[in-house]
Amino acid sequence: MNEQALIRDPVAPRAEGRPIKLACRNVWKVFGDGAQRCLAESGGNPTPEALAEGHLVGAVKRATIEVREGENFIVMGLSGSGKSTLVRCLSRLIEPTWGRVELDGKDLLKATPAELINIRRHKMGMVFQQFALLPHLTVLENIAFPLSVQGKDRKAREGRAHEMIELVGLKGREQFYPRELSGGQQQRVGIARSLAVEPDIWFLDEPFSALDPLIRREMQTELIRLQSVLKKTIVFITHDFDEAIRLADRVAIMKDGEIIQIGTPEEIVLHPATAYVAEFTRSVQRAKVMSAARLMRPLSMGADYGGEVRAGDKVASFAASIVGARKPFVVKDGGGAPLGEVTPDAVIDLLTERDQLRETRA
Missing domain, CATH: 3.40.50.300 (P-loop containing nucleotide triphosphate hydrolases)
Known part of the structure; x- marks a missing residue:
């Protein structure tokens, strides 16, 4: 299939x-001579055999x-x-x-x-693995650079650059050059630069x-x-x-x-x-992705709850608390209404993966 x-x-x-x-809808990127013709002849759905016969390489196929x-x-x-x-x-x-x-x-x-x-x-804002900062420009100048390409005047682009510097936590490093920054700081400059154009x-x-x-x-x-x-x-x-x-x-x-x-x-x-x-x-680890809503069971009559969690909270975020409390937690929706309960045993089973069938509860 x-x-x-x-x-x-x-x-x-x-x-x-x-x-x-x-x-994107049925996007293809095919490399090789005749790629466009092959796609057109197949109505945008070439077979692997057709690509092979044309010595074509499908880098992206029918992406939607x-x-x-x-x-x-x-x-x-x-x-x-x-x-x-x-x-x-x-x-x-x-x-x-x-x-x-x-x-x-x-x-x-x-x-x-x-x-x-x-x-x-x-x-569009773009950030890539390579920081691609301009080495002869300061942090402030790097962040303001795309605004100069837009034709913004100096006051406007530096004002916006200062806002971005504050946003990404680089205040005080405005006049540093890329070589004077750590890898994480350089990436923050790249992020700030991409956000400067809003x-x-x-x-x-x-x-x-x-x-x-x-x-x-x-x-x-x-x-x-x-x-x-x-x-x-x-x-x-x-x-x-x-x-x-x-x-x-x-x-x-x-x-x-x-x-x-x-x-x-x-x-x-x-x-x-x-x-x-x-x-x-x-x-x-299932606890990192499973939500309280998926692990919960119906509310028990007269239960003594040790705390509460939101339906979307991941089990890993409250596992230590519920196991330490040794009591079930009530699960609530965004408005605070109770939906069900999660028990310490259910969390322990998930953490130890003794009962992975439990994660199919809905």
Whole structure:
């Protein structure tokens, strides 16, 4: 069976009801002479045999995703899976061979070069693994640089740059040069520079993978903080599932150029669509992705509760407290209404993985 048919795409609760900001529909990126002709002759659905016969390489195949406004959408896969090629197709840094890419419902592939330049300058922010800071410019000048490209006057661009410096925690380092900064500080400059133009959508291609583990986690925390303030639409590329489950509203997993499953981290870990996804997520601690709502059972009459949690809270966030209390916790919705209860035994079973069937409760 074609793995593409197994894709499940539930809307993340946080993004439900929001308009679609960015979408791609049946996007292909095929390398080799005659790629466009091959796609046209097949109506945008060439067989593996047709690609092989034409000596063509499909880097991205039939990719279809919808990213909602304010959503953290993560694309992940191993090296060579096509994730970075896909994000470059979404931003038109490279041209898709086939399909549609839509921003606010408009097909980006039909934008003129002048329109595309304007979109990139005003609506898109990009951060890549390489910091790409200009070594002869200070922190302030690096962050203000895209605003000078926009034609902003010096007062306006430096004012905005100072705001971004404050936002990412670099106050006091305005006149430092990149060589005088740590790796984490350099990446903060890159983030501030991409945010200076106030983008509608933010593309982050493995922005933390070159950092040491402690700095990487610090930058993940910083991204979570920034997103809580800015509420940007984010497409984030990574090969690290722990990073994905910490940051994502939804995750798309790619293999050999195809998206084989889309879902919340909880959905993907607990209900893998293929053997590949199951193996990919095998080592993930279920407590990090399972919510209280999934582990809860109906409320008990007259129960003595030791605390309360929200339905969306991950089990790992309250495991120590509930085990220490030795009492069930009541699970409440966003309005404070009780929905059910989670018991210490259920949490212990999950942590020790004695009863993985328990995680199928809904």
